[in-house]
Amino acid sequence: MRNLKLEEIFYLHNQAIFKYLYYLLNDEKLAEDFTQETFIRYCNYQQVIKEGVELAWLRRTARNIAYDYYRRKKLIQFVPFLQQHEEQASPTPHQWLMQQEDAKMLYLAIRKLKMTYRDVIILRKIEGLSIEETCHVLGWNEGKVKNTLKRALIALKKELGGEFHEE
Structure with missing residues (x-):
């Protein structure tokens, strides 16, 4: 029941x-x-x-x-994502313009990623799901989620014109 x-x-x-x-x-x-x-x-x-x-x-x-x-x-x-549900302090006009330009660059870079990379970025970084929850949604094991996210972030960093350095 x-x-x-x-x-x-x-x-x-x-x-x-x-x-x-x-x-x-x-x-x-x-x-x-x-x-x-x-x-x-x-x-x-x-x-x-x-x-x-x-x-x-x-x-x-x-x-x-x-x-x-x-x-x-x-x-x-890819869908542009802004976490509009989060309340933020009102930015100055200059800050707003810079944020819009940064967001546009990010969206364009993410749009170039393959779909599996988009999936894991949306679920882990945008939706904030845990690794276990992401595994359930994607039907992947924990290792695949972690590895794909790592590769996705590296690919995203490269698309944005930077080098990825592990910390």
Whole structure:
């Protein structure tokens, strides 16, 4: 018997799934549609999903829906990400312009990375998932997550025109 009902699962996780899809797709309407599709699939499979791993299952399903979309469209693009939900002090106009330019350079560099690198950067560095949570979403082992993240950060640093130095 499940402790949480579908409505509770939706209430707890719909924003996280929407945000994740928005990062992947950079399209609010698609993110909304695919969030709905994710929960429809959850509804169909909720009896076989282990309790306590619902969010990982939802993220993995959302990722698969987005990848299917990309495969159908043969279109791979990265979503600009800004953690707008975090409150920040208002920057001066000069600081704001510099931040916008830095963000643009970062987005363009990330856009050049292969999709597996984008995935791990989104989940670990943007979404802030733990290694274990990232393993569940991507279906990878811990070593692959760590190694791919390391390679992704090196590739990102190179795209930004710098050398990567391990510390």
